[in-house]
Amino acid sequence: MPQTIVVKIGTSSLTRDGQLALSSLAALVETLTRLRSRGNRVILVSSGAVGVGCARLNLLERPQHIALKQAVAAVGQGRLMRVYDDLFSSLRQPIAQVLLTRRDLIERSSYLNAKNTFQELLRLGVVPIVNENDTVAVEELQLNFGDNDTLSALVASLIEADWLFLLTDVDRLYSDDPRRNPDAQPISLVNADQLAQLQVQTGTSGSQWGTGGMATKLTAARIATNAGVRVAIAQGKIPENIEKILKGKLIGTQFEPQPRPENARKRWIAHGLVAMGKLYLDSGAVRAICHQGKSLLAAGITQVEGEFQTSDATILCDFQGREIARGIVNYSSAEIQKIQGQRSERIPLILGYAGADTVVHRDNLAILKR
Incomplete structure (x- = not known):
């Protein structure tokens, strides 16, 4: 064939x-x-x-x-x-x-x-x-x-x-x-x-x-x-x-x-986009993304690496640094550093404006098999 x-x-x-x-x-x-x-x-x-x-x-x-x-x-x-x-x-x-x-x-x-x-x-x-x-x-x-x-x-x-x-x-x-x-x-x-x-x-x-x-x-x-x-x-x-x-x-x-x-x-997000930075996630966020089909919330982010802007692609890593997914972010690296670990309802208070509830929406997130 x-x-x-x-x-x-x-x-x-x-x-x-x-x-x-x-x-x-x-x-x-x-x-x-x-x-x-x-x-x-x-x-x-x-x-x-x-x-x-x-x-x-x-x-x-x-x-x-x-x-x-x-x-x-x-x-x-x-x-x-x-x-x-x-x-x-x-x-x-x-x-x-x-x-x-x-x-x-x-x-x-x-x-x-x-x-x-x-x-x-x-x-x-x-x-x-x-x-x-x-x-x-x-x-x-x-x-x-x-x-x-x-x-x-x-x-x-x-x-x-x-x-x-x-x-x-x-x-x-x-x-x-x-x-x-x-x-x-x-x-x-x-x-x-x-x-x-x-x-x-x-x-x-x-x-x-x-x-x-x-x-x-x-x-x-x-x-x-x-x-x-x-x-x-x-x-x-x-x-x-x-x-x-x-x-x-x-x-x-x-x-x-x-x-x-x-x-x-999803294939384009996973393999076509150049990743401009990394987001490190806690175990709860990893579980929600990989096994429950959820979006990435600010509360689950523990560390930001690199400099990137809104709509850039980033690598999502577990707490051991292993790549689990790639996604298009709704916030810049500077903004995420301010809201990481925080609940979504606090984002407007921290940033001074009402942005997206999610850092990476599930529609803009591609899980990588491990």
Whole structure:
């Protein structure tokens, strides 16, 4: 049965010594084209623009300053897409370039526009090639994705994919970095409960030219599986393994999905919005939200972290700091700090005006499975 498949390829798998690894790229393109020819809907999330730009400009290391990074990405993106277009065209497979920023997924209308564009491209038999729009994303405003692992998970959630493949320079998830610890144990299958508890000592950084590491892949796996997407981490230099995994072989590390959320708006709140802060809740508020379908009241908030405004998205945590939900707030962080722990009828007295009875209404709240 045809499936919707998102494949993310990392910089470490695309390049060798700062140059494009054309043989690896060709193998990936052949695999994705075969998947398309069998009726599957395929999206490729590709890193590499900054790395390729560095090579073209003879830079010896990845830029750290935002303006330089954006300029280098602009140089590399054209070259990267030219190579993809040549390879896919040789197999008569049409492609499209899709550049996204987090802003495209923050606003509901933009989110729906992006989803409709993907659906039309897939209906036309096109393979969309997605990357963060590095030339306009601004880190200081927290509007960037941070890494393409997160971007791929959000795209997989957006289009309600069946599979997300994270192709990297290691063959699977290990209990430690196998390049440093020969005793690191391989992990083949992870269910939802195990993923929630998984703490793997893998480090947070990627290669010299990439931004992701195994920690970002675990974050991506949590985002995607919460949206009902099955995730696999596999060796990027052997893209043919994607087809074997789809046939049922246990290659790499696979993450079992949660039941797919039925409410599209809740899925957008949970996985499409960038969280600008955190609210820590007492046990009564956690129970009311998770088990009784209630809204979040000021009385249940014990701590506010970060600065945010009314209608921003925030992470809701239990008293141990574990994320339980995400929601759109009715008050700013400064206002919530004044009313936290207080009963709703006291809010007008404290703030000097009559606002909402709830800090996060249940209609604007998405529970994350744990």
